Amino acid sequence: MKILFSILLLNLSISAFAQEKKPNIIFILTDDQRWDALGFAGNTMIRTPEMDRLAEEGTFFENAFVTTPICAASRASILTGLYERTHGYTFGQGDIKQPYVAQSYPVKLRNAGYYTGFFGKFGVNYSGFSELFDEGEDYDRNGKYNDRRGYFFKKIGKDTVHLSRYTSQQAIDFIESAPTEKPFMLSLSFSAPHAHDPAELQYFWSSEYDTMYQNLVVPDPLLMEDKYFLDQPEYVRSGENRTRWHWRYDTPEKYQQSVKGYFRMISEVDTEIGKIRKALKAKGLAENTVIILMGDNGYFLGERQLAGKWLMYDNSLRVPLIVYDPRQIGGKRNTNFALNIDVSATILDFAGAKRPKSWQGTSLRSKELAKRKDFLTEHLWQVDIIPPSEAIRTERWKYFRYINDPEHEELYDLEADPMEINNLAADPSRQKILKELREKMEQKIAGFLKEKMD
CATH class of the missing domain: 3.40.720.10 (Alkaline Phosphatase, subunit A)
Structure with missing residues (x-):
């Protein structure tokens, strides 16, 4: 009994010390x-x-x-x-x-x-x-x-x-x-x-x-x-x-x-x-x-x-x-x-x-x-004065579009253009990365929606 009591006191002391140090x-x-x-x-x-x-x-x-x-x-x-x-x-x-x-x-x-x-x-x-x-x-x-x-x-x-x-x-x-x-x-x-x-x-x-x-x-x-x-x-x-x-x-x-x-x-x-x-x-x-x-x-x-x-x-x-x-x-x-x-x-x-x-x-x-290496960002509030939009950003690239006007897309090479001046979405040489980022963003969105339903 003395041993059990001593162990109990020791555990309580350790617990109290841990709490104190939080x-x-x-x-x-x-x-x-x-x-x-x-x-x-x-x-x-x-x-x-x-x-x-x-x-x-x-x-x-x-x-x-x-x-x-x-x-x-x-x-x-x-x-x-x-x-x-x-x-x-x-x-x-x-x-x-x-x-x-x-x-x-x-x-x-x-x-x-x-x-x-x-x-x-x-x-x-x-x-x-x-x-x-x-x-x-x-x-x-x-x-x-x-x-x-x-x-x-x-x-x-x-x-x-x-x-x-x-x-x-x-x-x-x-x-x-x-x-x-x-x-x-x-x-x-x-x-x-x-x-x-x-x-x-x-x-x-x-x-x-x-x-x-x-x-x-x-x-x-x-x-x-x-x-x-x-x-x-x-x-x-x-x-x-x-x-x-x-x-x-x-x-x-x-x-x-x-x-x-x-x-x-x-x-x-x-x-x-x-x-x-x-x-x-x-x-x-x-x-x-x-x-x-x-x-x-x-x-x-x-x-x-x-x-x-x-x-x-x-x-x-x-x-x-x-x-x-x-x-x-x-x-x-x-x-x-x-x-x-x-x-x-x-x-x-x-x-x-x-x-x-x-x-x-x-x-x-x-x-x-x-x-x-990337993340999704979004503004989903449907209000006339602020257009809702969504984007994916990687270490080098950013792709975004406006939800109510998905045909308007913007693509920036942040390594070469950190101020986001040159929209490359219409550049023929950038269509592969545009498509990849669009698909990656849509996959992330689908994943979040699936998680929500589950």
């Missing part, structure tokens, strides 16, 4: 931050010292992409580890379906013994949000205001503050009050740098950032000549990408104001990340807290005389992605394809929890990542 995890999601909108990516104009430090001390994924370039569907993919074609969620679809939520990372983390929190823009309609996390608040820009109040409507004490400031304070409060007997997983979803669409000035930041970038002259966007706009099919030229270009970039003055505003909002988020890391250090948690940072989709800053996202060009698809683990040697650059559907698997990997077999992503820590 890392805390913070996942930070920004809204509309494109891949190069941070200093570490080579942007010499923007000031993002905290994001840069995370990249320098962690792993920076140089080829990170979303599988759907719009916030609602992309966030659903992050939540569930599934492609849009599988989970079926985007704008105008009602609530995301319960079976997919039941397999989501918040559910799996709580089952694994984590204390969970979420603050910010959830971005996915789900009536059971309040039961999904141990602590949580879902909020975004306040659309009833057509001015700066859209971003300044949350209170800390008696002060009405910008959403970025409010979100970081929610994080700090969570860190300070989280139970010490279990690890925590905190999801933070900043609304910035998303423009406040109803407002004439679009971008809003806290007053202390007013002078930041005031002496900067932002260079003209690439591919700004009429030719690159006129190369687009009519439904793109008359669609929402063009409408929002008029909101933000159609005069030199608007362009300077908008890009500087976009930078200011990112710099404000950056400052708040620094405050969160100080709170971790003060609580003695910094050395055991993993931080993952990602953007929810790419963004046009006037290229091709367009704005927004939604299209299959890399402007829309490519995002920043950093994984910082203080327990590992940092300073790494990973060139493998990394996708938004990989985030949930990565979170569970850090937590030592088993990922559902239904998930379509892989952990960013896995050697399997190096085997990914």
